[in-house]
Amino acid sequence: NILNAKYHQGNKYVFTTDLKSFFPSINHKMVFYMFLKLGCTPEIARTLTKLTTHNYQVPQGVPTSTLIANLVFKPVGDRIQALAKENNIKFSIFVDDITMSSSIDFHKKIPEILSIITTSGYRISHSKTFYKTKNPIVTGVICQNNKLKIPQSYNKRIKRIKADVQNNEQAFLKIKGLTMYRQRIKQA
Numbered sequence: 001n002i003l004n005a006k007y008h009q010g011n012k013y014v015f016t017t018d019l020k021s022f023f024p025s026i027n028h029k030m031v032f033y034m035f036l037k038l039g040c041t042p043e044i045a046r047t048l049t050k051l052t053t054h055n056y057q058v059p060q061g062v063p064t065s066t067l068i069a070n071l072v073f074k075p076v077g078d079r080i081q082a083l084a085k086e087n088n089i090k091f092s093i094f095v096d097d098i099t100m101s102s103s104i105d106f107h108k109k110i111p112e113i114l115s116i117i118t119t120s121g122y123r124i125s126h127s128k129t130f131y132k133t134k135n136p137i138v139t140g141v142i143c144q145n146n147k148l149k150i151p152q153s154y155n156k157r158i159k160r161i162k163a164d165v166q167n168n169e170q171a172f173l174k175i176k177g178l179t180m181y182r183q184r185i186k187q188a
Helices: 002-010 030-036 042-053 066-085 108-120 152-164 169-187
Strands: 011-020 090-094 098-102 129-134 141-143
Touching: 002 098, 002 141, 011 141, 030 042, 030 066, 066 090, 066 108, 098 152, 129 169, 141 152
Parallel strands: none
Antiparallel strands: 011 098, 011 129, 090 098
16 A cells, blocks of 8 residues: 555656445456456356355455456456546555645546546445645555555544553554554555
């Protein structure tokens, strides 16, 4: 997520959106056809689909799910990438977070981008859709011209955990992990 934010660093205009219920929206038929397109025989595609889906969809939290979901989403991503390239826009996807950025205002392209996504059967989380020019948050990191920053809510979370700690090793390890992550962002 830090490298994804860094990729968009320095661009004034940033569009972010989230694919709503991304994993459950990818059903077993989509996975099966993806394996066929990759050159698998129907029998192999069927077996791989059974191994990577549960209740007819890609399950959340399973190690294979992100890769499977990204492979199924690839044709849509390719269409978005073509539009981005043609308009000098950077495009990235991190699991279900789509980010586009440019030094040139591209707000008039947003309806076309959203249309590519929605006409392909995916839904947008409107509460997580933003077009910003100042301090955009890209995959959980504030993306400024010259540096990446941790959102203030993250620092408050660390303080809250520290206030609740009383010789609790699990809380200590959690604080250590959060602090190390904060340091990685500062160094990026």
